[in-house]
Amino acid sequence: MVGTSLRYSKTDNVPSNSTAQLPSRPQSNPIPSFWTSQPQPLDDHRSTPTLPPSASIVIIGGGFSGIATAYHLLNTPNPPSIVLLEARKICSGATAMYGLSAAAELASFEAVNVYAVKELVEKEGLREECEFQVTRAVDVYLDEAHARQTEEAYRELMGCGGVDMRDIAFVSRKDAEKVSGVKGAHCAFSFTAAHLWPLKFIHGLLRQLLTKGPNVQANTPVTSISPAPDAHGNWTVHTPRGSISTPKVIYATNAYTCALLPSYARAITPIRGFCSHIAAPRGSPAPHLVNTYARSYDYLIPRTDGSIVVGGARQRFWHAPEHWFGTVRDDKVIDEAVSYFDGYMQRHFRGWEDSGAKTENVWTGILGYSADYMPHVGCVPGKPGQFVIAAFNGHGMPQILLSTKGLAKMVGKGVPFEETGMPRIFKTTKERIDRKDSPLEESFR
Template identity: 45%
Template sequence: MASSTETRKPFPQPAAGYTQSFWRTELDPLDNHRSTPDLPIEADILIIGSGYAGASTAYHLFPENQQGTPPKVVLLEARELCSGATGRNGGHLRPDLYSATKIYTERYGLDAAVEVVRFEIAHMKTLEKLVQKEKIDCDLTFTRSLDIYLDVDQLAAAKSFYDYLVDQGLDFMDDVQYLSQEDAQGKAKVRNAQGGFSFSAGHLWPYKLICRLIRIAVSRGLNLQTNTMVTEIGQDRTPEGLWPVTTNRGVIHARKIILATNAFTGALAPEYSKAIVPCKGLCTHIEPAPGAPYQELPETYAIRQGLGAFIYQISRKDGSIIVGGAQYTYKDIPDQWHNNPDDGTLINSVEHYFDGYMQRTFFGWEDSNATVKHIWTGVMGYSADSLPHIGDIPGKPGQFIAAGFNGHGMPVVFLCGKAIAQMAQHSVPFQKTGLPRLFETSAARLDPVYNDTVG
C-alpha cells in the first residue's frame, strides 16, 4: 500500500482536514494499533494492506475453533487501519446484475459472465450471516437499488440487454424490475429520469465492518502493525525460502505474502503496473438542514447522466446521504485522477459539483437546504480489463494477490479474501475456491488487451 508505481517513493501520508472520510469519524481502538512494539522478524503469512481484502483474508486465516497451532500471521498497514479505499468508499453493497455483465458477455461469453453475477449475489446473504454471527455493528441495511437513466439512448441499449438476459431464462433476472419514465420520476423521485431498473442491494458502514473483522483476527492471534509502510519486496527468496520485505521500520521475512494492496499494487509488484492502475475518485456526505423538509429515499441509487456519467448514492437512517462519482466532470483531465495515488487532495474539477446536488436532482428536496458536510477522495485500483486479480502471482512462488476491484469491491471482496486464505494456508488451487474463472490473475493478464481504466 505504499507508493507510486513509477517513482517507487513512499506513498504520501493523507492530508488532514477536508479529505477526512465520513466513515472515519468514529475511530476504532485498533486504528493505530501495533500488536507488538517491534516489527516481527518473520511470519508464516504476511498480509500487506488492511482494507476489505486484507481484513477478510486475516479473518479467514483465524477461523473459530481452529484446530492445531495457527500460522504466524502479520498484517502491515502503511497508515491507519482501513484508511485506504475501503475506508473512503460509498458504502454501497450493490451487485451488478446486468451492466458490467454486458461487457463480460461480449468478451468471454454468457456462462463466464453469469458466474460473476451469481458470485456477487452470494455476497448479500453471506454478509448478512456474517454480521449476525459476529454481532457486527456496521449499519448493514438491505433495500432496493434504483439504476436511473437520464439519457434515452443509453436506457434503450440497457433495456435491450436486459431483455436478452430475461430471454435466457436466468433466475436472478426475476429480481430486476424495469422502471418506466413515470416510475423513475414518480417512485424514484429523480428529475429528468427517462427510466431505469430496480433490484436488491444494500449498504453499510465499511470502516466498522473491517475493524470488527480485524479485531476478531487479532483476538485469535493476528499481529497487526499499523503505520508500517512497505517499500520493497525482494526479488529472490532466502535459502530458507523466505521473502525479504523492507518497511520503514525494518525488514520482515515471510514464507508467504498476500498483496491486499489494490491501487498501490504496482509499487510492490511492478509487473502489475499496466494491469492495475491507481485511479482517484471523490465522495461526499450530505445532510439536509435541521427541521427542513425533504423526501425520504430508502433505496440506493446509481444515476446515469450519459455514457460513462455515473453517480452513486446511499441514504443513511439519520437522513443524511453518501453520494459520489461524477467522474465525467474530470475524465478529460487525466492528471487529476488517472494513475494518481494522492488521496490527500481533492479533485479540482468536481470539488463543488455536489453543492446543491440533492436539490437539483430529486423531487422533494427543493427546500431541504442540504449541504455537503464531508468531502474526501479515495484511490481505487482499476484493472485494465475491469476484473479483479485473485490468486498466485505469476513467477513468484508463495506470493498471492487480491486487488484490482475497480471501485466495485463491496459485493466481491469478502469471498475473495476467503479464497486467498485457503490458497495461502492450505494450498487450495484457484479452481477449487469457487471464485469466478475470470478473476484468476495470470501472466497473460499482466499485458492487457483492454484498457478500461481510461474508459
C-alpha cells in the same frame, strides 16, 4: 469512499505509457472523509513493539481485503501465524466485455456476497456498530441510448435461461422517474443490496480477529520484497522497522500494488475519486431515502439520520485525466468536484427542491482500477508463494468478502483458483497482466 491512497508521483499527468511511473508509498496526510472522521481504538494498533522475524504468512494491507483474508485464514483448524502490515492507520484508505455466461456468474457472485456479509455481521455482533442495513439498490439510466442498450441486455439475459433474475426488478421509462424519484430517468433496475459504515465494520472485525493471535502492525509500510526466495523458499519482506521472513506473501494493496509488484504497473492503475456528505436541516421536507442509488456515474448511500453520502462527479473531470488517472494525490480536492455536489439533491431528486440540503464535506481517495475492469485475485505469476487481491474498481463491497474467502482456500489449503467459487474472470494471469490494450484508458480517449 474508503480508498487506499499513495504519495503524489513526480508529475500528476497521465503518462504516455502506464509503466513509465510507479506509484510510491501511502502519504501521511490524506483528506479526512466522513467515514474516517471518528478515531478508532485500533487505528494505530501494534500487537508487539517490534516485528517478529518470521511468520507463516505476511499480509500487506490493513483494509477490507487484508483483514477479511486474515479472518478466513485464522478461522480454520491449526491456523497459521500471520503478520498483517498496514502503511498507515488501519483501514485508512479509499472498492459488458465478457459475454453472458461470465456476466451471469458475476451477478450471482455479488448477490450471494450480500448475504455473506449479513451472516458475518450477525455472527460477530457488529450489526448496530457498523449500521448494517439490507436494502434495495436502484440503478437509474439517464441517457436514452444507454438505457435502451441496457434494457436490451437485460432482455437477453432474461431469455438465455442461465441467470437467476428473480431478484431484479425492471422499470421502463413510463414509470422510471416516479418509482426511482430521480429526475430524467429513462429506465431503472432494482435488486437486493446492503450498506454499512465500512471503517466501523472492518475495525469491529479486526477486534474479533485479535483474539485469535495475528500480529497486526499499523504505520508500518512495506518498502520491498526480496526479488527471489531463499534456499528454504522464504521471501523477505522489508519495512523501515525491520524485515520478516515468510514462505507466503499476500498483497492486499489495491491501488498501490505496482509499487511492490512492478509487473502490475499497466494492469492496475490508481484512480482518483471524489465523495461528499450532504445533509438537510432539521425539519426539512426532504423525503427519507431508503434505497442506495446509482445514477449515471454517481452513487448515493442514505444514512439513518437522513443525510446522504454521494460519490462521483465524474462528469466534471473525466475529460481531464490529469485530475484522476494515474495520480495518487489525495491531500486536496479540485474545485470542479467540490462545486458539483452543491445543490445536488435539489437538482436530481424529486421532493428535495425545497429541502435546504447542503454539502457538509467533500473528500478524495485513491481507488485501484484494472485495465479490464475486473479484480486481480490469485497466485502472482512467476512468484511461488505470493498472492494478490486487488483492483476492485471502486466496487469492492459487493465482491471482497467472498473473494477473500476463496483466496484463503488457495493460500491455506492449496485449493486451485477454479475450485474457490470466485468468478473465473477475477483470476490474475500473466495474459491479463501483459495485455497491451486497456479498456480503462480507452474510456477517456
